[in-house]
Amino acid sequence: MHTAPLPLTKDVVLIGGGHTHALVLREWGMRPLAGARLTVINPGPTAPYSGMLPGFVAGHYDRNALDIDLVKLARFAGARVILGSAEHIDTDAREIHVAGRPPIAYDVAAINVGITSAMPDITGFADHAIPAKPLGRFAASWHAFRKADGPAHIAVMGGGVAGVELILAMTHALRTRGRLTQATLIDRSEILADTGNKARRCLRAALTNLGVTIIEHASISQIEAERIVLSDGRAIRSDFTTGAAGARPYSWLAHSGLDLHMGFLSVDEYLQTNEVDVFASGDCAHFDAAPRPKAGVYAVRQAPILFHNLRARLTRAPLRRYHPQKDYLKLISMGDKTAVGERFGQTFSGAWVWRWKDRIDQGFMAQFRNFPQMDTPALPPEHTYDLPESLGDKPMCGGCGAKVGARALKATLLAQPAIQRGDVTALPGDDAALLITGGQRQVISTDHLRAFTADPVIMARIAAVHALGDIWAMGARPQAATANLIVPKLSPALQARTLREIMVAAGGTIRGAGAEVVGGHTSAGDELTIGFTVTGLCNQPPITLAGAQPGDALILTKPLGTGVIMAAEMAGQADGAWVATALAGMCQSQSNTAELLRGANAMTDVTGFGLLGHLLGICVASNLGADLTLEAIPLLPGAATLTSRGVRSSLFDENAAMLPEIATGGLQDLLFDPQTAGGLLAALPAGQAKALLPKLQEHAHDAAIIGRMVTSAGTITLS
Missing domain, CATH: 3.50.50.60 (FAD/NAD(P)-binding domain)
Structure with missing residues (x-):
């Protein structure tokens, strides 16, 4: 019997990635709450562990040893991670404000943002x-x-x-x-x-x-x-x-309307603030019933209580009380690998104390490096014989990694009847069509993406940039867009929140490119899919794949690697910093870059077929070949490392099959990596390209000349 996914009905939002929330996320991954959508907000993709800071400062640990990777942790927990600093919580509207994005609504929220030791009263x-x-x-x-x-x-x-x-x-x-x-x-x-x-x-x-x-x-x-x-x-x-003198709360808490004690959030024995659906823990909280010093050990002990009570507010179960210990073990590093310990008036020191502390710290961090493997659903006992092969051995990628392969797509398009209208022109190989309306050239295209990140705002921005890529690649200026949305099963309240986030975020990107969002269509489905139909106006003949000339330089405006990084992220194998950089790059508009490239002889955007697949389109349409300089091709941080580990997008094999004469392996595999909201690939005279590159790099820092067009038709070589 087919079991439909359960709808989400409530939003649980964790503000801050401190020790308490990190442990809550881990526990949530092992025991999720049906119907709850979990979100964590943090300024960056990692959260440093305070216990190992002295060892890092002294040089005993490297930087990676210090950090909890919140992106990996959120993936394990099934949570969306929002990278940004909370600036305000509006308890009347039940919203959290983060700069640069729509407010984040909550039904239950928790605050674990730590403290600052800044000294604003000291001049300088x-x-x-x-x-x-x-x-x-x-x-x-x-x-x-x-x-x-x-x-x-x-x-x-x-x-x-x-x-x-x-x-x-x-x-x-x-x-x-x-x-x-x-x-x-x-x-x-x-x-x-x-x-x-x-x-x-x-x-x-x-x-x-x-x-x-x-x-x-x-x-x-x-x-x-x-x-x-x-x-x-x-x-x-x-x-x-x-x-390092004293502990100060963050100033935005003072404007929250929540009860404070010397600027810290006052919480009761259940870790609740004066608002019953807002909890607080760690150093930012003041425990009214039994005040304790600011120490990470209390934050760790609060995690099981917070985990239970967040769920209890949504299940209407009884809350649990937090009982802080009267004293705690203090282990203080002394620079070299020695330490002093103190508890209950007893003091001890030496190298053995440092080793003890190291074991405790390493044990704590191991919880966030080696996540338990959750059981995958078993196939029904009776199924078609080829079902396991069709499922594959890894999850299907999102974004362009989820697209249909080039061979199947080409066969379908070739079977379509010829266009009969004189005011509509299909451009072979190009994703947009040319329309003539009242003597005005207009291009039209549509694209959509299966979500690969749980944050609807980031996904909407990426989908908008991705859809606009076809318009920019043809040298047109964006005009209008309609949205095509499939949202997962949500309660009416969560539907409204999600649609608002998507449309505000996408609208900002599309209007920033000079177009307007003029409507759209929505439906409910099993997972989030965001797409846009876009139009653009051309005051000159559109740039197509067919205009490249021998000797033209090839410019790529964004680095490669989104496919392999997001495939690794789905499997919990990508560093959070790599994922954050990739997402930021995919959100990057190419409006200014496209304007500079409007004089190109040929241009395309690099998306699902990978760099080589889209370059092949230019070569075939222009009856030319290309020579690429492998070391000149920009790559996203982490892309080469993941490729060397054998990570591949689920569309990789289909892309590689388009050019069987090019051997796979090593960095060359990234040339077949499907890109989402990828860069523009433009062919233009070599002298013009060289002069234009510094201007391009003002808007697209990684823009590079990666090769040239040659006369040997249909061939691509690497050097």
Whole structure:
């Protein structure tokens, strides 16, 4: 019996990718809630783990060891990930505002955005210092500084455990590289005031052994480019200054209408704010019933409670109380691979403590690197004999990777009867047709994409850019568009939210290209599909595939690799940063680029048939060949790595079959990779191409001359 997908009825939105939310996402992947659509909002594709930051700063871990990949985690959880910073939560409208996109509606929301150690009250801090939190920005800045050359002066403001741990790690890293000149720790009172006597003595000894200068009972007047000026007039040289004093909430929380305690979100024993459908956890929250210090261990312990209570609000089950532990194990790194530990008044130190801490930290991070393999649905006991072969051994790709192969498409088109109307011209090989209306040239095309990302806004922008590609490739200026949408089964409220997000996002892209959205059609189906029929006006004969000339240079305006990256993302094999870069590139309009290329002899957009498939179209139509310079072809970050691992889009084999004379393997496989919202491929005189390239790169940074047209008809060679 066929089982239809269950409709989604409620939106659960996690604001921030902190430790609590990361654990909630992992648990959700193992036990999803039917009917709930899960979303996580975070400024970037990764979330650094605070426990391993000192080890990273000291050089014991690389950057990747520090990060939880939220894109992979969201894929496992079945959640959509929105890369952007939350700026406001409107609890009346039940919406979260993120810059550059429509508001995100919620039925139940949770906030886990951490804190900042920025010091806005100190003159010059914003310009010349780096707060230790948020961790992502600090880690990136420190990585760049540590890799540089020359003598180094460093300073940390704040003598609590976090500040001491940082200055010890920074000092160790720079001494190891032979760069350290001076390290300074500054505090307005006495350092380590909240630490037990034995642990304090141990950490002070470590500071002394590493030559750290300690300045206590000092206030800071201002921070300059290469020095810190104290209120008593003393100046401390510092090339890298960071602040680790205290914890400050993000300012947007103050305008949320939620109850606050000294700027932090007040939560009760259920982790609820004063709004019962808004929860908060981690450092951004203040636990009213039993206040606790800002420490990651509490965020971790809150995760099971938050996971249960989010679901309970949607299932009408009883909520669970959070009971924080009275004390927790403190493990403090001392720069080298030694550490001091403290709990219940007991203190211990040595290399074995660091190894213990390392095992704990590595165990925590392993949860986000090795996801449990969920069982795939078994085939019915009785099925056609060739059903397993048709299913294949991997999920069908989305975007252009889901398109019908070139051979089947060509056979279908050849079977169509000849056009009878004199005002309609089909251009062989081109995806758009030419219409003559009142003496005006108009081109028309349609395209749609099966969704490969759960974010309707990103998907709508990509689908709009993708559909406009046919208009731009013919040298036309976009005029009008109608939408063709299939939305998955949703409750009426979620349907309205999703359609609004799609149309606002797509409308912005299409209007930005100079066209208008004038209507469309919607229907419900099993999965999200977004398409547009678009028209454009030509004040000159359209650019087709057939106009290339011998010696023309070939310009490609976007890097290759979207197919392999999105195929890897579906399988949980692509780094989140690679996916974020690929999605941003697919959203990139080519309006300005197309305008510069309107003088091309031949042009196409590189989409489902891959670079070689679309270049072959130019070669056949122009009765020429092409010679490509493999090393000149721009690639997306991660594309080469994934290809070397054997990752392929599900359309790869069909594309490779179009040019069997070109061997597959290695980087050459990316030439057959189906692209979604890919670049324009233009043939134009070599001198013109060379002069135009710098202007193109102002709008399309990766634009490159990748080869030339040659006289040997229908052949493509690589050099």
